[in-house]
Amino acid sequence: MSKTVTALNGASWEGGIAHISEAPQQGMITLLGDLTAAAVIKAATGATGQEMPAQGKAQCAGEKGVCWMSPDEVLVLCPYAEIDKTLAKIKADLGDTHSLAVDVSDARALFVVQGPNAREVMAKLAPVDLHPATFTPGMFRRTRMAQVPAAFWMQEEDAFNVICFRSNAQYMFDLLKTAAQPGSEVGYFAAS
């Protein structure tokens, strides 16, 4: 079997106001369905050991998690090596409930933006209120970053996980580097 790699082969960049790196391979499964249906909840929670996230939230621990994407969609995170097993379990739990579960791991790129100014880097790129009082760890947001669709969530203070389409990976990496270039602190959140 061929060896699969991430879009940018784990590129990383330091020296700016935040540390930008491409995360190692991460299993991602899109699960569409009625999020209040018992079978869908069982599939999402059973595969990850995480609770169902509230609207706009991500329930993550380590490589496993469930992220709210829209009123009828969640993103299930699992270790890359366990995708087949996890997907099979999800499909078994779903049974004949009207739903859809697809492995999208290799269709996406995942970046981590880390550092005291990570919030500022993100705020420069997304049309989202990222004030520390409004956007807090555990929140998930699907939006736009400059010219491409993206989604991000905060695992902890000062660290954002960003996902985008794999074909946009280089663009996203360059974009994050530009937004984090040395000396580009705005100081907006620090002051407020």
Next chain:
Amino acid sequence: MLILTCPCCGQTGEESEFHGGGEAHLKRFGPGSSDADFEGYMFMRENPKGVHFERWRHAYGCGKWFHAARCTMTLEVFGTYPAQTTEPPKELRDKISKKRPGWSWGAFS
């Protein structure tokens, strides 16, 4: 800048996360209708200075269409409401009446 809240997924974002879809509450006149009706449906649009109703799509979010009421002069957003309706909800119309007494838009006031 417009700050819109999607009534479907509850997320609030700046307008570039959304995509404008033109005037709201158009009544379609298709095959078999009179030329005048079709012309009205196809070409005639409100162009208000003040209260306006529009369709928007949460293009970079949940992808759903919804309606928004806003002021074309101040860009104040009075409210957003789901797409599955043919008229603005009464609550919203009352709210607009408080802020813009005497407003009217198409058949609504």
